[in-house]
Amino acid sequence: RRGMAMNTIERLQKWYLAQCNGVWEHSSGIVIESLDNPGWQMKINLKGTQAEKKDFKPVTKNVTPLGLDQAMGKVQPPYSAENPFAEEWMACFVRDGRFEGAGDGSRLDEIVSVFLNWVEVP
DSSP: OTTSOOOHHHHHHHHHHHHOSSSHHHHOOEEEEEETTTEEEEEEEOTTSTTTTOOOOOEEEEEOHHHHHHHTTSSOSSOOSSOOEEEEEEEEEEETTEEEEEEETTOHHHHHHHHHHHHTOO
């Protein structure tokens, strides 16, 4: 693929392989799963990576402050009766040594890109 830009999955694979050291990949890693609302969720354990101590400001799209607080576990049930998420939404944040991103069914590539754009910057 010389001369061609890497796509998001190739970039994620490259970052993942760079973290694999015989230990990290056994107790850590990347989890990408579908949500029932429908949507996507990605969790990446940062412990033992260069990103572990790196500052990350939450990135959201069409998510209310309450919605972000709920996603980050700052607000416990019962949740507000008001739906804090729009039809097209995304929330990415770091908590407890883990990058977490979630969004509607069309946001997986964008969630992965938010993560990569953050970790690939020295």
